[in-house]
Amino acid sequence: MVVSKAVYKGFILLMLLLTCVRVESATVEFQVNWPEWSQENRIEFYNTAVDVADRDGDGNTTEIINSNLVTTRYGGENAICVPGFCTLPAVANTSFSQNYTFNNVPSGNYRIVMYDDFGDGWNGGGTLTVLVNGTNIGTVTTTTSVTSTNVFTISDTPTGTTAQTCSDANLTNAWSNLGASPQATAGAIPVSISTTDTGPAGWVFSSDTMNTINAWSSAAVQGRTSLGVLFEWDPTPGANGFEPVYQATNSDGVVNDNDPGGEGTMDISFGGRTVNNAIVHIDRVGGIGAGVTNSSRWGINTAGVTLGRLAGVGHFATYTNNTFQRDMLVVSANTESSTNTATGTAAGSVVYQGEYSTLSLGLDGIGLEGAGGDGMEMVVCVPQADLSLTKTVDNSNPNVGENVTYTLTVTNNGPDATNDIQVRDLLPAELDFVSATESQGSFASGSGIWTVGTLANGASATLDIVVSPNTAGVITNEAEIINADRIDPDSEFRSGLATDDLADGIADDDEASVDINAGVVDVSVTKSSSNDFIPGGTDTYTIIVSNAGPSDAIGLLVSDNLPSGVTLSGSWSCTPSAAGSSCNSASGGAAGGTSVSVTVNVAAGEQVTITVPVEYSADPTDY
Template sequence: MAFVFTASLKFLEIRFTNECCVGGRMVRHRGLVKLVAVSLLLVVTSFAQAATVELVVNWPAWAQDNKVEFWNVAVDAADRDSDGNNTEIINSNLVTTRYGGENAICVPGFCNLPAVLDNSLSQTYTFNNVPPGDYRLVLYDSVSDGWDGNASVFIVVNGATIAGYTLPAGIASGVTPIFTIDDTLATNTTQTCSDVNLTSTWSNLGTSPQSTSGAIPVTINTTTTGPANWIFSSESMNTINAWSSPAVQGRQSLGFVFEWDPTPGPNGFEPVYQAVNTDGTANDADPGGSGTLEISFGGRTVENAIIHVDRVGGVGAGVSNSARWNVNTPSVTLGRLAGVGHFATYANNTVLRDMLVVSTGAESSTNTATGTAAGSVVYQGSYSNLSLGFDGIGLEGGGGDGMLLVVCVPQADLSLTKTVNNAAPNVGENVTFTLTVTNSGPDAASNIQVRDLLPAELDFVSSTPSQGSFASGSGIWDVGTLANGGSASLEIVASPNTAGVITNQAEIINSDRIDPDSEFRSGFGVDDLSDGIADDDEASVDLSAGVVDISVTKSSLNDFVPGGNDTYTIVVTNAGPAEANNLAVSDNFPDGVTLNGNWTCTATAGSSCNSGSGGASGDSSISLNVSVIAGGQATITVPVVYSTAPSDF
């Protein structure tokens, strides 16, 4: 005989069947074992951090023997899936537990006391960092304690309630519920980093290991909480194709062991990291520890550092376990670059060996199907210190994880030059500044910006970038991306509005790569690295703009006579106060007048003509440039001949 119950819920409808037969008849047991179970065929997807699970329990009568169990179905020692065996005990249950390793919840303050009748329970239990997988929620009541149902339990994942139901009285048994928490995998991304920037030899292994990534120093510092420990050594990466750069294979690396629980519990199967009850008592006499691994870069701010890791996780006491890597640095997100299939990277910025992979015998990343995990991740963001949190997951086993890492910091050596076509213009005369930014590598650089904000003494006229765009209001040139060896230029046409020395400065103000010999965050005129070497990410040009008083006179030697010769004299005078440079002088003759030979130009000391003579007989105009100091002159002598035909005049 089947008892069918349907509960109408706020979030979903739950339907389950209970059968229990004694002597051929259906029996409902109230005071014996009441296994309340709900069949939840539920898939939870698209959670950015499907790693925090809350069980909201409201029970009007609760005794010490009552339990709420939160199980990963891959580890079911009691054969709760009723398949006749307990082969499910192949992995740990992967959740933070609260009841002596049993993964059950008890009333705070009553965990070790005899049954207490009619004690109500209304509490939320939080499980942090729950990995993806299939889970089972089971509630027990095995004492006649006056429970009359009307209890409710809600499952909340990352603040969103995914299931909720009311538990009626008198249910004798039921099938075990299963629901799936499906975490979001880390975004597959790309990130280049030249192999010359890979770390190699590590020193100072006893305290703070040190190496260099190209020109950038890399230092490791660690902390621990609880019974945890760090051990460092010099190792070599495996020779497998597991990383985003083939050069990582066989490369010298930093080996480290993170021991989160060096002394396993009585049977070796307690969960590694136990929580503490709300009454302040620990759940396990052998709690695990956690730690942080901080990577610093010599005070420099880096972008998108890459970490290649090897040999993550393993097998202990017959089951898999792993160190779990979490990001502590704010605004940093994890991106997956490469790795074996069980190199698990999640959108909640977590890296670990997939706990659902089991292997026997010696663990090694060279077994890419079931061995330890290996792969490459990028920590996306800007930071001078990258803090990674470590704890252990899986059954205790050895209580530690030996791993390897190689660091790569993307770098691009950007430089800036600036020239002007006329360093001594007159007020109101246009000049052209040319800026050139060059990437000397070794990596490509994006999001490059150069700022050239014209001073008040210069009026903007126009701009022409070879790539990107220029905003005259802010003075920012958005260059975009430059490959290794690439360059881009910007021409800015401006006009001085004030006499005197005018300084125009420009600097690189942004890039998504660290510059090994400069720091664009330091500002113009600052010795970026305090090394006494001029910084090549900034450039400056001085103009000497002046005010001039120019007069031009023209006279002839002879009177006009058809068919006769004459000589024109053009005198350019500068009354100052500044020097007049590159003045354009031209004279277009009237009809019937042509050159009768070369014109000539002479200038007083300090002044000059761009040519001492020019033109040829028959020409009808002259053109030349002169530069005249204050108080100076330039004299152009022009021989001409007049036509004999009256119609030419």
């Protein structure tokens, strides 16, 4: 597959506007090695912000200083001379190797241009390695008569690699509506793209396919359907058809404000849902034109969001100022992504860390007169975890003052693991807190928040809360999931208990509610026997459970463990006095048994009678 969206006809010099401004300075070192060096060879190193005057009188502000200088654009405190020009006679066509150091270079946007086309034909092959504060940020090699880097920021600091997972089930696949606002689905979450642009700029979208070089944090990205993105600016050729050096165009009425090529924004929206840590897999960013590297730089406009690098080839550059691009100091030799830092467009994966419903990316473009632009492809992944909550109670009809236990279970139905889970069960005033037992995490009874922590896909956690009702009547206890670091595809924990989360008429599975009916009872128990104790004789015990009310007594457990030497002579029986009372068993036990156990409900003002036939052992040693 050959894709050339990052390669354009003509001679292209892409320049980027970077918004990273820091109060700091740097030491910049050039390590120059040119196999054939003569008077016409030249290296220019300059801050783009000071190119504001027509210093050489050629009618524009694209300055060509015809001398063998390694210098900032206009000299000054950061200018130094090539020793062969300053102190020694210029010698034609000799090899040249020299290091140069710029101290206290202020923070800003800089550009390097290498020339080898004045008088002695095409020599080429010169290299310039650039070190910033001792760190090698790349090597420029002359591959044409004029070789230029893109603009780069002296204060750039490469990012380290971070970690973020996202199930392959949540990757975007087919994109639609490419002519207006491209749309796709990341798992259950809709993804849509909208753009703006200023100046002579515009966006073009297409359906494409990712490469197969395994440059991403998920192998499933290889060969996947992607959204092709092309941002084009400055389409009008200059007077000569092209300009060999940076040529400003005034697109917005502000002269020399460093954005003549137009600006653009790409907003990635998620159907109104708030997502966390969306991942963008990127392919084919940057490229080559007329032997000159090009690469747009993508920044973040959304406040509070930071960029993290997940994976990428060596020339996929990610910086702590929250931008990514292809390394502009390495000339690419083809149009496809490659793991070789000297060839190919760049590819990698980034995570946009934070919480947002729209992710706004900014791109600034300054380019050659005519055909300025850069492309990339993208696949989006939105981490998702379908959390559900259930709640049960061990006794739905307790008496006032009696302990009951609520059990909450939170389950992660995936497909991703999720962290920072919190469940809130704020007890109503009618319930007194007794204790809590968590399978994981911790419960704060004052706030009612259970900090669950992390759940893997398919995992569950439980919380038992023991309470005691202090008021008679129906008591409702509600609980809800209130936080997680993944979007829940079928619920929205920010909506609250009283809201249909997604306005879909479907019960929300991130909340649960249980009612109990607490009562006030006055229960008494009496026990009597019909015969006197005679070893070897028989007797009948009568147990009467009475309830003086005012509430019905529900679920009373009556148990009687017979003393040593006494056993059942037959089955016991249980008889309620009225229809409002009941026994869970009309009879039970058998001859030889030693205990009675029965659960009864006793209506207010009623009673239950349990009749227990027994016999006494004739052996005195049994007592």
